[in-house]
Amino acid sequence: MMHLRPSWQALLAILAAVAALIMLPAAGGAAAMSGSGFALSAIALLLAGALVTSLRLRPMVSAVALFVAAHGTAWMLITGIAGGEGTAGAAYFLMLIAAWLLAWQLVTVLSGMRPASTFSNYGIRLIVPALFGIWILILWEAIVRGAGVPFILLPPPSAIGARLVNSIPILAADVNQTIFKAVLAGYVMGCGAGFAAAVLADRFLFLRRGLLPIGNMVSALPIIGIAPIMVMWFGFDWQSKAAVVVVMTFFPMLVNTVAGLAASGSMERDLMRTYASSYWQTLLKLRLPAAAPFIFNALKINSTLALIGAIVAEFFGTPVVGMGFRISTEVGRMNVDMVWAEIAVAALAGSVFYGAIALAERAVTFWHPSIRGG
Numbered sequence: 001m002m003h004l005r006p007s008w009q010a011l012l013a014i015l016a017a018v019a020a021l022i023m024l025p026a027a028g029g030a031a032a033m034s035g036s037g038f039a040l041s042a043i044a045l046l047l048a049g050a051l052v053t054s055l056r057l058r059p060m061v062s063a064v065a066l067f068v069a070a071h072g073t074a075w076m077l078i079t080g081i082a083g084g085e086g087t088a089g090a091a092y093f094l095m096l097i098a099a100w101l102l103a104w105q106l107v108t109v110l111s112g113m114r115p116a117s118t119f120s121n122y123g124i125r126l127i128v129p130a131l132f133g134i135w136i137l138i139l140w141e142a143i144v145r146g147a148g149v150p151f152i153l154l155p156p157p158s159a160i161g162a163r164l165v166n167s168i169p170i171l172a173a174d175v176n177q178t179i180f181k182a183v184l185a186g187y188v189m190g191c192g193a194g195f196a197a198a199v200l201a202d203r204f205l206f207l208r209r210g211l212l213p214i215g216n217m218v219s220a221l222p223i224i225g226i227a228p229i230m231v232m233w234f235g236f237d238w239q240s241k242a243a244v245v246v247v248m249t250f251f252p253m254l255v256n257t258v259a260g261l262a263a264s265g266s267m268e269r270d271l272m273r274t275y276a277s278s279y280w281q282t283l284l285k286l287r288l289p290a291a292a293p294f295i296f297n298a299l300k301i302n303s304t305l306a307l308i309g310a311i312v313a314e315f316f317g318t319p320v321v322g323m324g325f326r327i328s329t330e331v332g333r334m335n336v337d338m339v340w341a342e343i344a345v346a347a348l349a350g351s352v353f354y355g356a357i358a359l360a361e362r363a364v365t366f367w368h369p370s371i372r373g374g
Contacts, residue, residue, distance in 0.1 A: 013101040047144075076329050178323040323345070
């Protein structure tokens with residue numbers, strides 16, 4: 001006799017699916033789905049997925065069953081409500097909750113898998129966060145369409161994606177103006193100047209005592225106070241936005257690098273003295289390698305600050321191109337889907353920028369315990 005051992009997510013999913021089946025006759029929009037077979041098929045898929053994964057099966061088999069049940073149900077719900085936005089009843093949302101619970105169990109199963117292959121292990125580590133992101137979009141789409149949220153307040157991801165695809169030339173021009181001109185130029189100049197100032201501050205005590213308090217003060221300055229001044233000084237083109245980025249990235253690099261240069265141990269420094277090493281030899285061979293994790297931490301922090309600073313700076317004057325300009329203009333025109341498309345592109349660019357720096361950090365600081373432990 002086979003015994004079932006359902007997880008608590010599977011139990012709650014079964015309860016939600018059964019409750020949705022009971023409430024179907026009075027489910028409004030979900031009842032229309034029942035007529036086309038979508039609702040009943042979705043409930044059957046939910047129950048099958050929850051019951052199959054309750055058996056003592058291999059983790060991979062359970063993961064496949066959970067994936068099919070959760071995502072198949074979500075597809076049926078979103079497809080079934082198309083054209084009847086705002087008419088979803090309680091059964092619709094109960095099925096959505098059940099699908100989300102099965103997706104939760106799917107992530108739990110995948111997180112507990114320990115494949116022998118290194119390639120498979122890395123694949124699972126990528127799939128788990130990808131599923132988290134996918135389900136944020138699924139819930140967003142299903143809730144907005146099911147509850148009938150006006151698109152002008154919160155457009156669904158499908159509308160944002162359609163607008164993004166149809167506006168590629170405009171978005172490309174905005175990315176070129178904001179990221180490839182203002183952000184990259186300001187990032188390189190700000191981080192480079194901050195690093196050079198940190199080395200000088202480490203060499204000369206009076207600079208360290210004078211610059212660090214000023215850095216704490218400047219870090220607290222609001223962007224909206226700096227941006228108009230930079231526009232007046234450097235004009236409306238990308239140079240003024242790059243200047244804002246320089247101000248925002250200089251002091252995080254300065255503070256982190258100074259802290260990193262002081263991170264090497266006293267025993268290592270004493271050893272370098274016994275070798276009669278000069279200051280610059282000690283700096284290059286001991287202190288800078290020890291400061292590398294701090295420097296990369298500043299680079300990662302600045303990768304997000306630079307993008308934010310450039311976009312906000314464009315609100316205060318720019319040519320008729322740029323991500324910040326587009327966001328402020330399209331909000332005034334009530335084209336909220338275009339605003340979200342710009343936000344999505346900015347988030348993607350920021351993630352790629354941050355990820356590239358993180359990969360470089362792993363390659364350069366492979367000897368550090370935090371990297372070896374990962």
